[in-house]
Amino acid sequence: MSAATAPVDATADGLRSDDLLRVEAVDGGHGSTAVLFGVSLGVPRNGLCCLMGRNGVGKSTVLQTIVGLLKARRGRVIFDGQDITKLRPYDRARAGIAFVPQGRDCFPQLTVMENMRVVQEARRDLPRSGIDDALDLFPRLKDLLDRPAGFLSGGQMQQLAIARALVTQPKLLLLDEPTEGIQPSIILEIEDAIAQLKRTAGLSILLVEQYVDFALRLAERYAVMDGGRVVDAGDTAGLEDGHVRRLLAV
């Protein structure tokens, strides 16, 4: 059996056999630059895993590898029981994975509503209620539907980016640093929205976040990276106060 298909110890790195997403011993990177070395992590069904680590340790690279923008050179990505390691990004999206990248990726010239419609038009298989459901989660956006996204504040833009991703009614949402550059009152709104998503939409979430308190309040599972490797992972329940902070040397 090759290394790429060898079964991974279900107890290592906080992985569980019933996780919605399992990243198993993945090596990856950008072009010829190796960044990830044997990364394993799991996202529980209807739960949230926060992925933490200092700048440049490879967190965004993990997300890009999960959605297929970057290739895994070794290891596997298993989603909802299916090996998606070789699937194209479009097919991973159709399988139910939505990604909100760090730059938030909205079209600045299009209005809030147009940004959401673009997603719906691209995916005619989606239920028409997707936009209304996403807006219910972020009521502030309802007053801004005709505003070009380029004129939104950072917090409003982040809310739009998450709302757009939700239009696809995903099973798994990948969020890359949603609090970055956002004022504290809006961070609380985003935290409420994520908590509500878990409660009512039964969504699973992989959250990359440097704001440790925010991440740990929302998470059932955590993983900490350093130098392209997962150096600690597990359940947040019973986690000793300050454990993660010491690992991050904050």
Ligand SMILES: Nc1ncnc2c1ncn2[C@@H]1O[C@H](COP(=O)(O)OP(=O)(O)OP(=O)(O)O)[C@@H](O)[C@H]1O
């Ligand atoms: N397009 C790219 N080409 C080559 N190297 C890259 C590219 N993007 C990122 N890297 C490198 O990959 C490594 C990991 O970057 P990555 O963005 O995944 O880290 P991160 O943990 O998400 O950091 P941050 O919190 O700053 O976003 C870094 O050394 C970075 O310089």
